[in-house]
Amino acid sequence: MDVILQPWPWYVSGPLIALTMALLILTGRRFGMSSNLRTLCSAAGAGRIAEFFRFDWRAQRWNLIVALGVLLGGFIAQNFLSPNDAVAISEQTIAKLKVLGFNDGGINYMPEKLFGLTVFSDVKTMVILIVGGFLVGFGARYAGGCTSGHAISGLSNLQLPSLIAVIGFFAGGLLMVHLLFPLIF
Template structure:
């Protein structure tokens, strides 16, 4: 008997996220991948190269569980919870992706044209990774947090700054998806 694993439905994953957020808020903690990575960089000695990383990382060492949890969770999901079921995409989205040169949109969780070792050997892919990484790093630093931190922690604690940042994330995503990505591909 084959077990088909699909993503958790919103009514299970949503309350779990809310539960974790309630616990973090109760203990006066915040959640965000960028703050977790900042803690990890500081612990690994980045404070010797940049004042940004000069803080007592030991007070925030609990943040390291987020980094390790993401790594372990990604491994468990890839190795044990993945399936070969195609992603159910809208027909218009499939047609638009095929026009951009994606061979089988939705057949894999992420497109092989972007996320395979073969795709990383081109100059175009390397430039996209470098420029994209710089823009994400700049945006995260400029917004004082990442998408997960602002969208989950910031909005749940009713921070105006997070609302503005999340609106910016969505507008940026729409511009990228509808105007810039078609030019790149």
């Protein structure tokens, strides 16, 4: 018997996210993935070099378990719970991606052009990934957190700075996809 797996419906996943956020708020913790990099760097001794990394990283160990769970959950979902790698996007989007050189649009989630092993031999793609990674890191630090921290944790706490950050994240994403992405590729 072939089992067709589907994503969890909103009425299951939404309340689970809400329950998780309620538990975090009640225990005085905040959720965010970018803070894990700070915790990892601090645990590795980066506090000897930079003031930013001088804090009690042991108090944030629980968040490292969350990050490990995200990696493990992603691996399990991709390799055991996904019926296929096809992405449900419109034919127009697939055609636009092909014009930009992404021949696997609609076929898999991670374009070979950006995530395949060939990126290590292409200087342009390496520069794009390094500059993009720096900008994402700088943006997360400048905004005081990443998209998951602001959009899930900050908005759950009704924080105005998180609302402003989320609006900025979305505006930046739209700007990137519609204006800069076609210029880069």
